[in-house]
Amino acid sequence: MSLSLQIDRESRCPIYQQIVNQIKRQISIGDLPAGTRLPAVRHLAFMLGVTRLTVHNAYAELQADGWVEATVGRGTFVKAGLEVEALLAQHLEHHRHRLHYCSDMHRLLNTGTLLALAYAVPDISLVPSTQILEAFNQIKSDAAALLHYGGQDGDHELRIELTEHLKERGINTLPDNILITSGATQGLALITQTLAQRGDKVLVEVPTYLGQMKVFNVMGVEPVGVPMDEEGVIIEKLIDAIEKHKPKFISLIPNYHNPTGVLMSEERRLAVLDIANHYRIPIVEDDVYGLLTYEEKAPLALKALDKTDNVIYISSVSKTVAPGLRIGYITANAQLLDKFTQLRWATELGGTPLMHRALAIFFREGHFKHHMKRILPIYKERRDAMLSALRRYMPTHSTWTSPRGGLCIWVKLPPKGQYNDLYPAALMRGIVYTPNEAFFTEYSDEYYMRLCFGSQDPSTLETAIHVLAELIYERIELYQPTRITV
Ligand SMILES: Cc1ncc(COP(=O)(O)O)c(C=O)c1O
Structure with a gap:
């Protein structure tokens, strides 16, 4: 060759x-x-x-x-x-098992060999590493103190910056009402461990984000899916699920949902808040994508409409600044926040104050706003490139979402196709997407793919979609309806 x-x-x-x-x-x-x-x-x-x-x-x-x-x-x-061959073989063997999916994928993508459409992450070349390192430089004189154990809520200066940041999400709170966590993931883990026990149920949108289901799975908590449409979670189904399953909380991603990119409508937001209040069930709002907006001013958080303090808000800087900083935050009613704080302290002490302070400086110096201005047009261009490649190459009867923000497009393949080996076939062509089974709480016989556009440039995205579309066409040709003889 x-x-x-x-x-x-x-x-x-x-x-x-x-x-x-x-x-x-x-x-x-x-x-x-x-x-x-x-x-x-x-x-x-x-x-x-x-x-x-x-x-x-x-x-x-x-x-x-x-x-x-x-x-x-x-x-x-x-x-x-080469290690990558072994990794590929291993990944192909257990790509259907959620618990291994993320760690395998992470190792594979780190080899730098695949065209990654599978990860809803910022582009590594857009991470503002220079400004972050400059921020570290500015804290030289405080470095020794910041390398000691930090306080239980996280760095005070970062919490001050975050109050300002949250104001722009429509949330008025005080530094003492914010707990800094290791990413939104730790936030969700603390909430789940506090509010639910093994065998309890929680409601999630379906489809939903894989990492969330992983948190529930390892804690023995059962996620029950509530279907959603282009306006967000479907209210009647939510009521049915609450009555049937008596969930401990409802977990939602109202802004630029992962994997669909859907932005929940105002009407649904109000209805969801009403229902949760009526049944006295807390809502957990995950807002990690809220600021990645391409068509409009960033939509406010669901918590901005929450008059009863029933929404527990989690977010992070993973999708905007850098996932490796591992900095997220929770704000919630004081009683609950105290429980999360005690649990975090018991399991991790005070986090990483040096990192917290560097991020505080990054916000204080205006780098965050500047960075967002720089990256949003780039991601918008990539989203547009992926959408136009989908229009150009995908077979008829495929459908997909057209997200106004976030990093993911959710594609549904034509019903008449044999897609069982599509994922390994794409991997063998060097392209990796996230398949169907990662996002559903129950078996689905429809075939979906989540395609993330954040980490590739427009021409690479076009090539990748072209190749995927070819593989899909081949599998439509192979389709044979199942014959049942009685
Ligand atoms: C909806 C959602 N929440 C949370 C996370 C993870 O966030 P963090 O890196 O802050 O733990 C992701 C990452 O893909 C996500 O899509």
Whole structure:
């Protein structure tokens, strides 16, 4: 097999990195088997119209990452026994099991070999690392103190900044009424452990975000799905589910829901709040996508309409600034917040004050607002590119959502197709999306995919959708209706 490379000179990704990524991908999907000799630096530079140094840097990185080995006088060869092959095999074996799905996926994506449409994350190249490092520089004189155990609610200065930040989400609160957590995920875990016990039920929108179900699963709490439509959770179904299952709380993602991207309508918001009040069931609002908005001013939080303090609000900076900061926050009524705080203290003490303070400075210096202004048009362009590729390439009878914000598009495939092997087939073509089964509380015989557009540039998105559409067409052709003979 021979190497095939395409250089996009308009891309934000440096050329040497494009070469590295494409070679890694071709190795991982078997197009460049172990032992394949890569073209000589001079030859490849000439063929691509780039400098020798660019190719040299690409080969050096491939070698440093263990993908190729170079022998003086003989050339550069693809190495045998690559970890990614083993990872792929393992992932294919248990991609249907939710508990392993996220960790496998994380390891696979870290190999840098796949076109990732599976992860609702910010693009790594858009993370404001310079400003974050500058913020660390500014806290040098306080660093020793900030490396001690922190207070139980998290850094006071960050909580002051967050009160201002929450005001813009329509939430008026005080620093003492905010608990800083390790991401929204820890927030949800604290809430679940406080409000529910093994065997209890909680209501979730269906489809819903995989990580949320994972929290419930490991705690022995049963998520019961309430169907949603383009306005959010369906009110009649919510009432039925409350009466039938007596849930401990209702978990919702009202703003740019994961995986559908749906923005809950005002009418539904008011109805949901009324119902939860009537049955005295707390609502947990997860607002991690609320500020990733492409068509309108950011919609306010559901909690902004909450007159009875029945909404427990969680969010984080994972989708806006950087998931690796692991900083989220909860605000809720004082009694509940105290319980969450005690549980957090018992299980993790005070979090990471140094990180908290750096983020406080990031907010205080105006970097957050500036950063959002920079990234929103980029994500909007990517969303538009994915939507236009879907229109262009997908077979008729496929449908998809057109989200006004967030990072995900939810695609439904035509009913007449044999999609059982679509996921592994896409992986073998180097593309990874999140399949159906990750998002449902019960078996669904319809086939959906969640496609995330945040981490790829528009031309890569178009290529990926084109390939996926080809694979889907092949599986529609294979479709044979099941014959039942009686
Ligand atoms: C709806 C939702 N909530 C929470 C998270 C995770 O947030 P964090 O990184 O703050 O724990 C995600 C990540 O995909 C998400 O989609």
